Amino acid sequence: MRSYNNLYEPMLQDDYIKQCFINASKKKKNRNDVREVLENLDEHTELLKKMLTEELFIPDYHKPSVINESSSKKTRRILKPHYKYEQVIHHCAIGQFKPIVMNGLYEFSCGSIPGRGVHYGKKYMRKWLDSYNGKKMYVLKMDVHHFFESIDRKRLKEKLRKEIRDDRFYRLLCVLIEHDRVAEVVKILEDAAVEISLEDARELVSCIAFNQDDSAIKILRSAGIAGEDFRKAEQIVRGKRKGVPLGYFTSQWFGNFYLKKLDHYVKEQLRAEHYMRYMDDMVVLGKSKKKLHNIRKEIQRYLNDELHLELKGDWQIFRFEYPVKKDGKFVTDENGKIKTRGRMIDFMGFQFHHDRTTIRKTTIEGARRKAYHIAGCEKISWYNAAVMLSYMGWFKHTDTYDYYLRYIKPSVNVKKLKRIVSKHSRKENEKRERMENAERVAA
Secondary structure, three states, X not given: OOOEOOOOHHXXXXXXXXXXXXXXXXXXXXXXXXXXXXXXHHHHHHHHHHHHXXXXXXXXXXXXXXXXXXXXXXXXXXOOOOHHHHHHHHHHHHHHHHHHHHOOOOOOEEOOOOOOOHHHHHHHHHHHHHHHOOOOOEEEEEEEOOHHHHOEHHHHHHHHHHHEOXXXXXXXXXXXXXXXXXXXXXXXXXXXXXXXOHHHHHHHXXXXXXXXXXXXXXXXXXXXXXXXXXXXXXXXXXXXXXXXXXXXHHHHHHHHHHOHHHHHHHHHHOOOOEEEEEOOEEEEEEOOHHHHHHHHHHHHHHHHHHHOOOEOOOOEEEEEOEEOEEOOEEOEOOOOOEOEEOEOEEEOOEEEOOXXXXXXXXXXXXXXXXXXXXXXXXXXXXXXXXXHHHHHHHHXXXXXXXXXXXXXXXXXXXXXXXXXXXXXXXXXXXXXXXXXXXXXXXX
16 A cells, blocks of 8 residues: 655745645636635735645634435535635645646546546446447446545544655644634634643644544633533534535545445455446446345445445446347337336436437536526626536536526527636736736746
8 A cells, every 4th residue: 555745845936825725716706705715826825825834724613515416315414614715725735746636546436536526427427328229237226325425534643644644744734634623622612712722732732633532622621611611612612523524625536535445345346347426426237137146235234334324225236228029120109218127227428328428407407507698697607607608517527418408508698608718718818917917927
């Protein structure tokens, strides 16, 4: 297993920090707080550099936002970090953590990986399905129960420690993993108007990050916190040990890192014919229903024993959709449509049939609503234009293009949307060039 060192020092370079500010500002540049930072980038770069150099990053408390996902009917608690400077620190960390995740990552591990989005997954899934050419084929479809909320923090830190030898970088990742616990304890101290030295605050953060509960409690006692406030703080320190905060840039990378060895186990040890994972959603294709049942059992065992996770109870094994034949000819219904048996695969927002790939109904409805909204706008924002063009990619690369021609195209002008997005990108590039030129002149 490869180990990594010297990860923290490169984060302290001015150019690196400035680029992280820019990366974290994508799709947020119209916000006042983001604009203020970018207009004084040199000043904020120095402040963040000092924070990182002295390891003084203390996470802010965020009240969770509850969102409802219409596609899956799930309710999720999302934390929204501040741009100044939490989001930027997350980007700084991922810039160094990304190569660790990508090294040895299974090629069909998709989701939250640059260049491996839904269209990448769809391309290879379609290729695999077509390779069966109507032959008997079964599908194992499953996902992890409450994946992000169930990640064992201690186990994640152990896995990180095996590969990361840079103590300062490892500490930063641990602080990000324990972000919510640290922030909640700090908020209790602030609400109780308890003053604590900078050195003690730094030590308290480290103790919580490394699960040194007794040491953290000792610092709280010495700070003078007492009564109900102390009991609340102690409960938090000794409490939650599962889940990574949803809404953070780092969480999706932690998720892929946590499941990285599972992918190789399924493909190399269990010898699955075709296997794809989109974050915690998994699909295995095979010719034997019995083998898929055995693979499912072994994956469940591996998740339980190695990762302290569980499969959701609604896993499925079914025969993939195939056309019905009689006397060597396809059987059709009264409308002339070929009859099929088996089931299509609903995965990554696509619906894979034996002869075509379509878009999930909720995605189609979202595209239609966005098209009608744009049609009613006097002035189209670059964001709405970009979203609509993104929907266009779904229609273009699936067998749902006829729907676009009927319901979407009459409402939108694609050329106009491209001009809006292009104009916005050009302005951003010109702004960045002016900033770089000003820095060169100052130097």
